[in-house]
Amino acid sequence: MSELENDLRQILVKGATEMSVVLTETQIENLLAYIREFEKWNKAYNLSAVRDVRQMVARHLLDSLSVVPYFLTSKYSTENVIDVGTGGGLPGIPLAIMFPHKQFTLLDSNGKKTRFLFHVKTLLNLTNVNVENCRVEEFTPAQLFNAVISRAFASLQDMTEGCTHLLREQGVFLAMKGIYPEDELVPIVEKIALIETIKLQVAETDGERHLLVMQSKK
Numbered sequence: 001m002s003e004l005e006n007d008l009r010q011i012l013v014k015g016a017t018e019m020s021v022v023l024t025e026t027q028i029e030n031l032l033a034y035i036r037e038f039e040k041w042n043k044a045y046n047l048s049a050v051r052d053v054r055q056m057v058a059r060h061l062l063d064s065l066s067v068v069p070y071f072l073t074s075k076y077s078t079e080n081v082i083d084v085g086t087g088g089g090l091p092g093i094p095l096a097i098m099f100p101h102k103q104f105t106l107l108d109s110n111g112k113k114t115r116f117l118f119h120v121k122t123l124l125n126l127t128n129v130n131v132e133n134c135r136v137e138e139f140t141p142a143q144l145f146n147a148v149i150s151r152a153f154a155s156l157q158d159m160t161e162g163c164t165h166l167l168r169e170q171g172v173f174l175a176m177k178g179i180y181p182e183d184e185l186v187p188i189v190e191k192i193a194l195i196e197t198i199k200l201q202v203a204e205t206d207g208e209r210h211l212l213v214m215q216s217k218k
Contacts, residue, residue: 004053004054005032007054008032008035008036008053008054008057009028009032011054011057011058011062011204012028012031012032012057012061012062013028014203015057015058015061015062015065015203015204016062016065016203018201018203019062019065019066019068019069019201019202019203020069021065021068021069021098027097027098030097030124031061031094031097032057033123033124034061034089034093034094034097034120034124035053035056035057035060035061036053037116037119037120037123038056038060038088038089038116039053039056041088041116041119042088045088045112045113045115045116046112047087047088047113047116048060048087048088057204058202058203058204058205059204059205060088060090060094061094062202062203062204062205063090063091063151063176063202063205063209064090064091064093064094064095064151065091065094065098066200066201066202066209066211067091067095067149067174067176067200067211068095068098070174070198070211070213071095071098071099071102074213076146076147076170076171076172076213077146077147077170078099078102078146078147079102079103079146080102080103080105080143080145080146080147081095081102081103081104081105081145081146081147081148081149082104082105082106082107082141082145082147082148082149082163082166083095083104083105083106083107083149083150083151084107084136084148084149084150084153084159084162084163084166085107085108085136085150085151085152085153085154086106086107086108086113086117087108087110087113087152088113088116088117089106089116089117089120090151090152091149091151091176092104092105092106092129092149093106093117093120093126093129095149096126096128096129097124097126099128100128101128102128103128103130104128104129104130105129105130105131105132105141105145106129106130106131106132107132107134107136107139108132108133109133109134109135109136110133111133114131114132114133117129117131118131136162136163136166137162139166140165141166144166144167144168144171145166145167145168145171146167146168146171146172147167147171147172147173147174148163148166148167148171148172148173148174149174149175149176150163150173150174150175150176151176153175155181155184156175156181156184156185156188156192156212156214157184157187157188159173159175160173160188160191160192160214160216164216167216170215171215172195172213172214172215173192173212173213173214173215174211174212174213175211175212175214176200176209176210176211177209177210177211177212178207178208178209178210179207179208179210180197180208180210181210181212188214190217191216191217192214192215192216192217193214193215193216193217194212194213194214195213195214195215196212196213197210197211197212197213198210198211198213
């Protein structure tokens with residue numbers, strides 16, 4: 001194993017342990033294979049502003065894995081999840097690796113990014129992943145989703161208004177945010193209920209992270 005490979009592995013395993021996320025050997029290998037492909041394709045496809053692969057492990061993999069404890073304990077179903085504005089597959093690919101029995105749809109309007117996602121899906125044999133290249137408002141799923149998750153999608157208002165048609169009854173919006181977005185909650189208060197706010201612990205990362213669990217008021 002090269003020194004770089006060893007470094008990436010250590011950052012991932014140590015970080016996951018700090019976050020109480022248990023990784024199997026297969027999951028470690030798949031997560032690292034994904035981030036290596038991410039770095040390789042990033043040069044041409046501009047998947048992320050982060051250029052250093054060590055930082056990618058912390059800022060992309062560990063950040064995505066920070067919601068794993070929620071997926072394990074949520075009273076709301078997360079069996080069929082859509083990651084809207086997934087970009088290079090964050091958090092959808094790491095979550096699909098962690099939960100092989102759950103279904104993940106990765107949606108992005110950028111063709112270059114979805115080509116990368118198809119490549120990763122094939123390379124890692126992720127049979128629980130579907131990739132959709134279109135704008136969210138134009139996407140009509142064959143089956144509605146239990147949850148809409150997003151890590152880098154616009155405002156809470158854009159997310160909730162743009163994705164309501166994707167959710168089944170009792171479905172939830174899972175918004176991964178930095179600092180608590182007090183101002184973003186104001187315009188949606190009449191239509192959307194904030195069910196829960198979880199302060200995420202992200203190893204190797206400075207700054208606040210939050211997961212907001214929301215539901216349409218019917």
